[in-house]
Amino acid sequence: MIPKNKKSATIYDVAELSGVSIATISRVLNAPEKVNSETRARVFKAIDDLAFVPKAEARARALRHTGRIGVITPFFTAPSFVQRLRGLAGALSKERYELVIYTVESTDQLINYLSSLPITGNLDGLVIMSLSIGEEDARRLLEHNLPTVLIEYPHPTLSSVEIDDAAGGRMAAEYLIAKGHRRIAFLGDTDTAEYSIHPISQRLVGFRQALLDAHIPLPEEFVRLAPYTQDQTRQVASDLLRISSPPTAIFAATDFQALGVLKAARQLGVHVPEQLAVIGFDDLDLAEYVDLTTVRQYLDESGRLAIEILLSRIADPSRPAQHIHIPLDIVERATA
Amino acid sequence: MIPKNKKSATIYDVAELSGVSIATISRVLNAPEKVNSETRARVFKAIDDLAFVPKAEARARALRHTGRIGVITPFFTAPSFVQRLRGLAGALSKERYELVIYTVESTDQLINYLSSLPITGNLDGLVIMSLSIGEEDARRLLEHNLPTVLIEYPHPTLSSVEIDDAAGGRMAAEYLIAKGHRRIAFLGDTDTAEYSIHPISQRLVGFRQALLDAHIPLPEEFVRLAPYTQDQTRQVASDLLRISSPPTAIFAATDFQALGVLKAARQLGVHVPEQLAVIGFDDLDLAEYVDLTTVRQYLDESGRLAIEILLSRIADPSRPAQHIHIPLDIVERATA
DNA sequence: TAGTTTTATGAAAGCACTTTCATTGTATAC
DNA sequence: GTATACAATGAAAGTGCTTTCATAAAACTA
Structure with missing residues (x-):
């Protein structure tokens, strides 16, 4: 009860007060099930009374890991x-x-x-x-x-x-092509934080390559980038859907952005998937909730x-x- | 230079490499002026070569600052x-x-x-x-x-x-009542983990009270519980929507479950919000994506x-x- | 009832350092 | 040339913890 006004309590003090060896104290702390419950209670009492806190440094040293x-x-x-x-x-x-x-x-x-x-x-x-x-x-x-x-x-x-993001981009393109689409657009994000990676670029590379291989043109107005927010993505998607000859399919580089596309379509009265096919990338939990077709990457x-x-x-x-x-x-x- | 592919270097390794005892290494680190300058130089060289970091000190310092x-x-x-x-x-x-x-x-x-x-x-x-x-x-x-x-x-x-979950439940009910609904159902979850809290119950309490206050009946078939998964929620919602006189509004106790309700409605061709109003609880990110009306709790x-x-x-x-x-x-x- | 297994504990050997103390070899004083 | 003060170093004893191993007591098994 009386806080030792000396140095802080060690495992030895606890051992002495509870009348057992330090090994038992250590066990109470690290593998309580290995010690008799009465002993354990006594030890805990002593720990509380002394306000004992094992020193992390000593512990790490003895354990040789943290x-x-x-x-x-x-x-x-x-x-x-x-x-x-x-x-x-x-x-x-x-x-x-x-x-x-x-x-x-x-x-x-x-x-x-x-x-x-x-x-x-x-x-x-x-x-x-x-x-x-x-x-x-x-x-x-x-x-x-x-x-x-x-x-x-x-x-x-x-x-x-x-x-392999490029492969994923390719898969998305091939899937849409197989579904008969020939006017396929891409919507990615503009994240530019220098510390972060930018897998979206690779997805675009693969996507582009697949279209090229299939001899399907990808006009520049079919490649759009939007900041990674719901609203701005929706805006950009909306613009894309209102050009004179809009795409019949959009590959959104992330599921999150696919949601923006879906919302834009809804607002414009464009039916998905009849008038517009949308495929995402990631397979987030929410992709399932909204029934989004997507490239799954097992996050x-x-x-x-x-x-x-x-x-x-x-x-x-x-x-x-x-x-x-x-x-x-x-x-x-x-x-x- | 050659990274010992074993564990990281200790003071003993440094001592060995520089041909002195560990006491000297310790002194170089803590009281360099007590060590002959040539020896000191040799020791520093060894420290560098081994990328030695005194562990206790590093840890203590790190712990002090963060x-x-x-x-x-x-x-x-x-x-x-x-x-x-x-x-x-x-x-x-x-x-x-x-x-x-x-x-x-x-x-x-x-x-x-x-x-x-x-x-x-x-x-x-x-x-x-x-x-x-x-x-x-x-x-x-x-x-x-x-x-x-x-x-x-x-x-x-x-x-x-x-x-205040009860207040939230009340708000949801009052909102729906104000919108003219008189047949309002509740859909919650059946989570029963004893360690976790169950705010949903409180939401139901408040919801119930508000209906009572407004003299609107809440038949027991209007209170449904489903396990906290997308699919089972959808199933339960589907059942609820197919009873002989189904509700015109559903309060889902969480946004997540509201999605299940929305999905069930979509599958049954029930139009939201015209034929069925749905309100959730939480205001998760995804509530915004799907334009879900909800009780916001500033998570x-x-x-x-x-x-x-x-x-x-x-x-x-x-x-x-x-x-x-x-x-x-x-x-x-x-x-x- | 003897034999075996299990449970609960302590002694002691680490772990990576610091510090004290004793032991050198030297520089300084007389 | 001897006594003395240092300077530089190592051996070994701590530090506060974990864990292995041994042992005693208790609980089963046959």
């Missing part, structure tokens, strides 16, 4: 980040690891994290999600032995979970896999870097 | 959790705090977190989201001086951000506020517990 996995992610602006994160969290909750989130909203922030996290040694592993990193950063991660896996950004020496799975690779790397650091490609496929629903 | 805030949250099954979390993360990213996420999927897990985090969590503050906690837990949090704020669950001695804001309270509590622990009520309002869009 039990913490970090995730650097762009701030949750896009739903896809959240869904990947969900995959990460789900995979981790079965393991004895804490999940520490670092959201980045500026290049400075990213640089900061990337330079401090590897050297503070507070993490057993790191996942870097949908963010691009430099050579210097990669070298530092490697040098300080912080096992890392990247999602959506390939790197030769670090493990990664990669998505949750990407997170799950990242953790899987990371944990195997932590278990055996000598393992070589792995590069996993997640396949894409088309989910045919009601809009195309 | 605090850690924990969030206990139900696993990201419902979008509303994610949106509150987004509010939390957004508010925190401007501060020097790490965000540690603890997702709970079972009562055991929750109990575990609640009993271990105040002691071994090394946290500066804790947010408990949409989860119910016992007296014992609250006492422990208080006793171990872990500043805590609850979201969606009131408690006399802990701070909280509260939502992001709830997270932001929780952090605000928490940080002020951390800054000045003597502050009394705060209880903030977030007002609700109706967002009128296209479905009711």
Whole structure:
């Protein structure tokens, strides 16, 4: 009860007060089920009385790991980040690891994290999600032995979970072509944050190539970009639908933007899919809710896999870097 | 230079490489003037070559400069959790705090977190989201001086951000009544996880009361519950819409379930809002995409506020517990 | 009732450092 | 040329924790 006005309590003080050995105290803290419930109660009482808090540093030293996995992610602006994160969290909750989130909203922030996290040694592993990193950063991660896996950004020496966006763009185009469309437009976003990657560009590349291969023209007015907001996307889609000879199909580079297209169509009285086919990309949860046909990229799975690779790397650091490609496929629903 | 592909370097490795004892390494780091300059140079060289970082110090320093805030949250099954979390993360990213996420999927897990985090969590503050906690837990949090704020669950001695779900239910009912509806149904979920709170019940209470006050009957067949999945909600809504005299309006207890209702209506060729008004609850991002009229509860804001309270509590622990009520309002869009 | 398994505990050996103390070899004083 | 003060270093003892291993007691099994 009386706070020791000396130094803060240690495990030895608790052991003495509760009349057991320090080993038992440690067990109460880390594996309570292994100690008799009466003893446990006594120990907890002592812990409370002494306001004992185990020192994290000593603990980490003895354990030789911290039990913490970090995730650097762009701030949750896009739903896809959240869904990947969900995959990460789900995979981790079965393991004895804490999940520490670092959201980045500026290049400075990213640089900061990337330079401090590897050297503070507070993490057993790191996942870097949908963010691009430099050579210097990669070298530092490697040098300080912080096992890392990247999602959506390939790197030769670090493990990664990669998505072939160009292939996805191609799939979308081929799907629409197979459905008989010949006037197919693209709607992407204008995100330009230098720290973030821009998979949309690759989706356009693949899309373009597929049309070229099929000898279908892609007039420049069929390629539109809008800021990543519902309203502006709707506006741009609306413009696109009102040109003199509008497309019969639109490939929206993300499901989120597909919703804007759908809304524009609704407002203009354009029937989907009869008058306009719409295909998205991502297969967010909400794609299912609104029956959106889309290119599925298994977002949750990407997170799950990242953790899987990371944990195997932590278990055996000598393992070589792995590069996993997640396949894409088309989910045919009601809009195309 | 050659990165030891084993664990990261310790003071012993440096000692070996530079041919001195570990005591000298320690001195170079902590009291360089006590070491011969040639030796010092050799040691620094070795430190560089091995990319050695004294762990204890690095950790201690890191811990001194950045605090850690924990969030206990139900696993990201419902979008509303994610949106509150987004509010939390957004508010925190401007501060020097790490965000540690603890997702709970079972009562055991929750109990575990609640009993271990105040002691071994090394946290500066804790947010408990949409989860119910016992007296014992609250006492422990208080006793171990872990500043805590609850979201969606009131408690006399802990701070909280509260939502008046009953009032929300009432608002929804009153809105529909004002629109002239007299046959109004309720569709909620059947979530029964004992660790989680169930705001839906309160929404129903308020809804019921408002109908009673307005002398509008609520036949039992107008109160439906469905498991919290898109498909089952749609099914239940479908059944509801096919009874002999179906409702002209449905209050879905969450936006997510409102989507199921909307889908059922679409499939049955029931026009919204002409033949059926639908109002949701939450104002999720997706409510806007689908133009859903709903009771808005400022989810992001709830997270932001929780952090605000928490940080002020951390800054000045003597502050009394705060209880903030977030007002609700109706967002009128296209479905009711 | 002896034999076996299980449960609960403690002793002691780490872990990555810091610090004290003893031991060198040298520079300085007389 | 001897006594003395330093300077530079290492051996070893702490630090606060976890974990392995051994053991005693209790609980089953045959």
